[in-house]
Amino acid sequence: MTLLSVDKITASYGATQALFGVSLTLGEGDVLALMGRNGMGKSTTVKTICKLLPVTAGKITMAGQDLARLPSYKVARLGVGLVPEGRRCFASLSVAENLIAAARPGHWDSARVAKLFPRLEERRDQSAASLSGGEQQMLAIGRALMTNPRLLILDEATEGLAPIVRQEIWAAIAKLKLETGMAILVVDKSLRELGQVADRAVILQRGQDVWTGSMQDLNDDVTNRYLGV
Amino acid sequence: MTRESLFNIVMMSLLILFPLWAWIADEPFMITLATKAVILALAGVGLNIALGLGGLVSLGHAAFFGIGGYAMGILASHAQSYSPILESPFLIEGTKSMPVIWLVAIISSGLAALAIGVLSLRTTGVYFIMITLAFGQMLFFFSISWPAYGGEDGLPIYVRNGFPGLNTLDPIQFYGICFAILAVVLFFCARLAKSPFGLALNAARQTAERVETVGISPYRLRLAAFTISGMITGLAGALFADLNRFVSPTMFSWQTSGEIMVFVILGGVARLFGPVVGAALFILLEHLLGGLSDYWHIYLGLLLLLIVLFARGGVIGTFAGKGANHD
Structure with missing residues (x-):
């Protein structure tokens, strides 16, 4: 069953058009990798799905509901949990307070987040601003989980982190896939790790989807042509 | 225990011990000064929810202070003249009962805050400041142009309103009422700040977009905070009017809004006891320096300047250090 459907959307930053008709679909329990070089429209696509940027044409539906007229917070309430690029935790709140502020009723609570990221439990009374980059990323994921989303969107969740911390984040994503069956949209550049967690991939180039398929079909020819690897 | 918690305990103890000393030493004026400080602190505690937690720089909180004051004035003046406020389509009479007056003050100032908030919270920054200021000034001029309730001269109330089982004309008993209300409101604010609502409000002060992405x-959020803030300031207005047994358009003036903001900034923005310390310091300066010069506000201005430049956490921030999540 299709959970998220993005149909030929376009979006602009002022007079500059950034998306030129991006389409993708995501079913319940699917893990989709959204890939592309820098500046190709990955984060812009995420922002339009979350209604942080208006869609100028095309249609986005979540669980069958058109998101056109919904403000950002209502999209989140429909079950779209965002882990934004650059972590963006609530800096002056403690770890525990960051989680409580975002909490909505459901499966995920502070105890479950602490089980997924034991390091957060150790730092629960520490202010978010004092955490390391990796810990802030864990907190950003935890905060998104506290909203009990049906779809978790991770925008460059491992960017700029130490390899060992990246491993922890990827392990957590794999665990989420395995244990919760949550639909996940991952924006990242780590092809190898994406191959381990994602079922399908969409590649963007200059604001358009240029390749869609399963991770197994993502051969060297495709990665060389669109990702430069 | 943090240094701020310790500071708060000392402050609370002073609020109990000082009036007790004044009562034992038979210094009723000192009790009245303490009562004024407690009531003004309550007004500041109300503003602190909007300003400190929500980051809403309201320059119109005198509107709610005045509405609370006039709620008391109108109800009490009709009770003392035995004339109904409204006869048709239904009878509304005045009252001298403090709890009823407080309830009316809270509801009316809350409704006003809701209406003002609905319009003003669509703007931010300097526009929000100007809109709240404009509403306050509108009510100021409305009260001046309302001769039925004293117009520019204000409205005197000859006898203090009553509270079941207490003699409210006794300064220490009236102080006890005001102190108890402040304590309850402070407890409520402490709980509010740590509730999911308060935490989300604090988060929205930092960045609204991130709060939206978690479904809030x-x-x-801000409208609810602004309304609660107005209700508390309105309650303070009713108590202030009862303390003075007089209400006047001055309660609506922008200077009153500015003074309430000064209490918060002096004590420490978003610090639980910030407005309490600020109001106490204000009354202390008014009492000590006001006797020396009519222009004592010059020294207040100087103190405010020093605090804003060198101690942005206010008096509490200076003594207790940073660490509160609000500086």
Whole structure:
């Protein structure tokens, strides 16, 4: 069953058009990798799905509901949990307070987040601003989980982190896939790790989807042509 | 225990011990000064929810202070003249009962805050400041132009309103009422700040967009905070009017809004006891320096300047250090 459907959307930053008709679909329990070089429209696509940027044409539906007229917070309430690029935790709140502020009723609570990221439990009374980059990323994921989303969107969740911390984040994503069956949209550049967690991939180039398929079909020819690897 | 908690305990103890000393030493004026400080602190505690937690720089909180004051004035003046406020389509009479007056003050100032908030919270920054200021000034001029309730001269109330089982004309008993209300409101604010609502409000102050992505509407959050803030300031207005047994348009003036903001900034923005310390310091300066010069506000201005430049956490921030999540 299709959970998220993005149909030929376009979006602009002022007079500059950034998306030129991006389409993708995501079913319940699917893990989709959204890939592309820098500046190709990955984060812009995420922002339009979350209604942080208006869609100028095309249609986005979540669980069958058109998101056109919904403000950002209502999209989140429909079950779209965002882990934004650059972590963006609530800096002056403690770890525990960051989680409580975002909490909505459901499966995920502070105890479950602490089980997924034991390091957060150790730092629960520490202010978010004092955490390391990796810990802030864990907190950003935890905060998104506290909203009990049906779809978790991770925008460059491992960017700029130490390899060992990246491993922890990827392990957590794999665990989420395995244990919760949550639909996940991952924006990242780590092809190898994406191959381990994602079922399908969409590649963007200059604001358009240029390749869609399963991770197994993502051969060297495709990665060389669109990702430069 | 943090240094701020310790500071708060000392402050609370002073609020109990000082009036007790004044009562034992038979210094009723000192009790009245303490009562004024407690009531003004309550007004500041109300503003602190909007300003400190929500980051809403309201320059119109005198509107709610005045509405609370006039709620008391109108109800009490009709009770003392035995004339109904409204006869048709239904009878509304005045009252001298403090709890009823407080309830009316809270509801009316809350409704006003809701209406003002609905319009003003669609703007931010300097526009929000100007809109709240404009509403306050509108009510100021409305009260001046309302001769039925004293117009520019204000409205005197000859006898203090009553509270079941207490003699409210006794300064220490009236102080006890005001102190108890402040304590309850402070407890409520402490709980509010740590509740999911308070935490989300604090988060929205930092960045509204991030709060939206977790399914919370910053507008609704701020509107609720602004309304609660107005209700508390309105209650303080009713108590202030009862203390003076007089209400006047001055309660609506922008200078009153500015003074309430000064209490918060002096003590420490978003610090639980910030407005309490600020109001106490204000009354202390008014009492000590006001006797020396009519222009004592010059020294207040100087103190405010020093605090804003060198101690942005206010008096509490200076003594207790940073660490509160609000500086």
